[in-house]
Amino acid sequence: MAHSLESLVIRHTHRLSTPKGSAGEGATAARQFDAALTSVGFKLSAELLERLSVLSEAAVVHTAKRTLRTVSEMVGDHARHNSYFIDFPANVPDTEEFWMRCVTKALGDDKSRENVLTQLAHGVLDLLSLPTYGRYQHTYEEMLAAQDELIASAGDRVTVLHLGRDLDDELTDLYLALAGSTTPLGEDHLRDLKTLAERCALGPQPESIPVRENRAVVNEARLAVGADLLLDTVIDVLRLACALSGGDVTLQEPTRFRALSRPARRALLAGLDAVVAANPAKLADVHAHREPFKRLGERLHPHEYPRWPHADDVFAVARGEKEARSFDSRVEKLLDEFDVLGAVQLLKSAPGKLFRALDLLLRIAADQEEQDAVVAAAVRVAPEVSGRVVLSVREHFHNREREAGEPRIFVNRRGRAWVTPDYRPTIPAADRDRLIAALDAELRRRLPAPGRLLLDPDVLDVALPLSGRATTAGLGVLPRGSVSAVDGEQLRFFVYWKETENRTDYDLSALLLHADYSTDSWLSYTSLKAVGGEHSGDVTEAPDGASEFINLSLDRVRSTFIVPQVNIYAGENFEEVEESFFGFMLRDGEQKGRPFEPRTVRMKSELRGVGRVALPLVFRREDDGRWRAKWLHLYLKGISSANRVEENQVSVSKVVRAIVEREHLTVRYLIDLMSGDTTAVDLWDGGPVPDEPVMYIGLERPEGLHPDSRVITLENLRDLIPG
Template identity: 30%
Template sequence: MTAATASTRTTGARRGLAATLLARRGAVYLPAAAGPRPDTAPHPLVAAGVTLLELELLDRGWLTAPALRHALTALDPETLAAEGRALLADLDHALGADRDHTPLFRNFPESTPADTVAFYADRVLALLLQAPEQPCVLCGAETTVRALSPCAHLVCAACFDGADFSACPLCHRRIDARDPFLRPERTRRPAHPDRALPARLRVLHHGGDHMVRTADAGRELTTLLGRTGALSPQDTDDLHALLTTRERTELSWLPTAIPARETKARVLAWLLADPAAHPVTIPAATALIDTATDILRLAVALSGGDAGLVAVGRFGPIARPLRRALLAALDRLDPTLAVEDMRRHPREWKHLAERLHAFEYARRYPHATLAVAALRDIRLTDDALSARLRATAAHTPSARADGDRLRLPHWPARVEAALAAADVDTAVALLTRRPGQLLRRLDHLLRLADEDGVETVLTAVREVAGRVSPAVLLSALGALRTRARKGDERVFFPKGGRAQTHIVPEERAPLPAETVTRAVDTLTAEVLRRAGTLPPVELAVVDAALDGLVAPFAERTASRALVTLPRGSELPVPAGRTLRLFLHWTESDTSGVTDLDLSVALFDAAWKYIGTCDYTNLRYADDAAVHSGDLTSAPAPDGSTEFVDLDLDKLAAAGVRYLVTVVFSYNSVPFDLLGDAFAGLMVRDQPGATGPAFDPRQVEQRFDLTSPSNTSVPMVVDVAGGTMRWLDVASGVTGDHHAVHRHADELTTLGHGLTGLFTSGARVGLGELATWQAAARARTVVVRHLDGSRSVYRRRAAEDPAAFAARIGTPATDGTPAPDLATAHLAYLLRGDIPLPRGAEAYALHPADLDPRTVRLLAASDLVTALAGQT
């Protein structure tokens, strides 16, 4: 194994191409090698090395397919060592196993103090009263007190066991690993050899050689470029990794349209990053621009900013050829629509216009100049520029020069005026020009409308629904179907750089049930219509367990995670096992000394706050919840790790119903300033199982903390229900010295509000979406239940997709034996444990044994994007 294959990476670093395809396809690509013939035994060193590699992979929760094992045995010993080391490094990075995970109490959970207050009192007394070369103030022993390095605190080795602590017992900051106080830790008993395999267990397949890898990278790139919504941070990172396999001067891979605006900006910025390729890339890039905001996003991305326009920094210099090309693209647009777009980001556009020097090109690009002048509301005089602007306005429909000002209609203001006047007819007429806005305002319109107005609104919805993006369609459908009953709270997910939520009291009156039903039926029919345009299949399989998952939304703020679980989704906790939460972070030069804290807030069935397990209370109900100790610094390169063990049975006996997990930055250092920060969840064997504090095989989820927030709320655990709900949101807090008990009210509101939202049906479930698509595409649908039973539904004569979809999941089955599921060409699964035929499409939260060479693997976002093809 060569040193060149090992590298140190931070959480925020983009993974390489091999790691990207490993995560997305479960495929390992090996260099073409002249290995042994089928009738020749592999080299003994290779055979032994492959066996050892398989054991290492199993200990991380991965298995090898026979084809991959055969390909590995064909390598020479040196290549096998290099490829194996690189593969393990990528997997360790994905799990977080490439970091040191020593907790404060090295023998956690056994050695966590039973009395947090007494332990704190001893620390305070020793800190305030201990003197050098004096007996210990706690035990009176002599010659046992020494100063630690580098904090210089005086610590008694008799009172504080150096074999158990990994940091200073008084300040909990990391100390020099060579300090004599840190005696060798006691040998921990090995983990139980029969510990369970993780639910995320996946079989790794042989993808082929590096030429095949490039082709597969192209397929994954095509998938990302076809997504209709904003990409998640992980998908954005993968996009850049996949782009490195393409050529800027040969653009046959570039589609004629990229539906997601942020994705388009990032791709165009990548194209234009090399000035040498500008003769080819500038025409190709500007051909994809069709709105003024496209130009702004591109300019921001070229300057290293956020293509989502959440945080726009200073614009960098723009080369003259590109400047002219962007002005030409702006000039092609209708000035009225361009100005409307520009008014959404007026400050940014004014700064960009200065970089583009628009007024210098008034003769060449008159419409672009007119749009910039209208945005800046310049005063017309008798100069040459004003004359040119007046002449352009005179030949531009809907634009005019009114005295010394340019006038262009402002569509949003007209819509707001109509809504304020309760003029439903006018509002609908305006909104039909923007179908997405019509559906976003649908609830408001229905509240304003009388009986005739409702008919007008629903007619308009039927007319424009086919031109709405899938995300807007599903969002409107979910939000509207809960409006026949009075709710208590409204939950918003505002666009921004962090996954924050905004919860307010529900003040809207319910909508009439008949109106809600008609509107929901219209939107559902549109979903089924679009799904029906996809290729038909004979047999589809849907796992009932997908009902707990939510169709993805607000992905631009989703955390990079080991398992891509849509926000709001709920999964069962394996029975009879315990949860171990973990948090790891490493300080950087910009962050300084940083103290992150892993905490759990405990609530009863009425969401009343009843306790905590954090640095202020290391144990709750004896050992129902146990904290590993509060580390208050995390110097590089080792950083620091904290754990919390949760025994759900004992917590239930103590009256706990809900657990809200929280990561606080105690001194309010934002996560994105840290060199490394991630957290996650292990599902461990029966209580009392021993082993290392961090066991890669037991990691079920691992997610990065890279947002500009200082608080993360990853999930809620329903103790009585035995489920975990993935929230992945930030809680807005101010000040510092954060602790759970200081934010109990906010966490109550957050936990109760989000749990209520995701259980109300206000968000379309992934299981629902799978059922709709299966009903629209398949003649036979088989539903697999959690107990292993199957229900068979065959489309009846004259049964339309809506009726078929409504029947799936009900007792109205066809009562016939289930067909062979291995013949299904469409599958929506929790685990990919069905040997599907070549060419099948499959979504699986845990791909398990699905082979990417024969099956088209779908992500949750692909199920949404599939509804965009026929808009």
């Protein structure tokens, strides 16, 4: 357990909790540890190296083994990445030539000859029936022997591991940060919060837990240790019931409620009773989740507990036996009657709902008086709206300047994307500008005065993480909409998957698009070579894990966009396989090495979305010839089997266009708001840092920062979002 907790801290903070052990002469072992880390693209900070050097050799080795295991998993090096073509990217054959080679070998095989001849006579050939197709023809060790050693480059990734505090302190800090996050967490971080909450439920708690699903996870841990529950709506109780049943606390997926213990049933019923007794109007919240409440009532048996009559009312509303007119229905009635002023007056009591309805209210406003009333109400309630919602609405209105009929993208909480033309009426420019100015002023008021701000320029175009679900767990992963430079001559994608029990075939492909988003060409198992690129070969099963690669020489690619994708051809989806992840590497032109070299990995992200086609990011050639990546983290529904790049090129092109042309709020936007007369902004160029405390914002933490500095990096970028 201690190792998993230490690993959790490393993954989230890139810090090693203070290494323990007896004093000794560990300097040599510490340098060897540092050298071993370099092979996977990590290194020890000077402070951490110094700390390890005064420990015994045994203590250093103990720390090194556990740390190397963790960082190897972070970068994807725990898997054995074999390639179908043994000396990829060299000597990749033309597709038809390769298929004919497989057919020739099959005809020379007594077991397969008759079947292949029969297929050829009918004019259709199943590649999977060929003995040498889709299955590795060499061992991992043979592949390594066929590859040249990697020549180290100054451009290789180096991720610094810093010295942290005691493990208990690190875990408490991480718990407080995740539980108190102002934005929803992704699934992986939510699981980590559950682990931390079980340990920290009786310790220090955040001042508030604004995100409801975080509260459900914390409440589950508090219930287990007998602490008071944090409940102020009936939905809080429903989320807690989902957590106790191992279900979805976001309420997006139906939960099969388990038989609950008597103490748990009593706690849930008492919680419901207290919430409704304090404010009977909260019964109206039941309508949005009537079916789950009905099923929960069957598990809780509220009739057995007459001392909590208000809890019974909750289930009576769910069954339709008791009326509780919902707030939303009252708003909808006013909107249906185009009573803008009445709707605005009612929505003032629910600031978040008013903000989410602003676009509709401005569209249906009959005259300038009504438009003025909408804007005035928004300005009045803005201080009561969460920072995340203010930022989301600000981004929304910024993108409303576009012409009617342009593509509009929708992305649900699970990353599933779809696109439709935007035929909404435009909003008057003057109203939009007034609203944007008011939102900017409200955000500026909430942002801290950082004093001296030290800024890594590479972070400026990172999109604000308004939801943890706009990204995925992994290394070097940026939020959806972020733009980052691609500095390297060779770009290489990789996918790894390991099936759980059924034969599973994932296909790594790359769609190459012209500037107008029309198809130029593609790389896939049906097109092993294209201008500037090679595919490593199709692997069609993964009982022991399998990898596929695509290599591109960026100076030879003639297209404007490169869209890597992972298609599920057959078998288990991204949430059913034992493991699956995607990433990309960058190498200098002459760097050789294995197909997978951990120190060249720039990004590795888990594939865990709903859909049969994954779109992690898109690469775009700018007017100056340089390449930049825009991060997608999207999934398309696809079809149940045989998804192929040829079949989905139109839908992929639409999604790519909608995301590329949408402007996301970035760190640059917040920095501009923050940079007032009292703030000195220095750009960090990789050199020495100031001796005094600063607020540092960057992709990774530099060495030598003053201990009283406030540090914002990718791992805690959500802390920039004001409450």
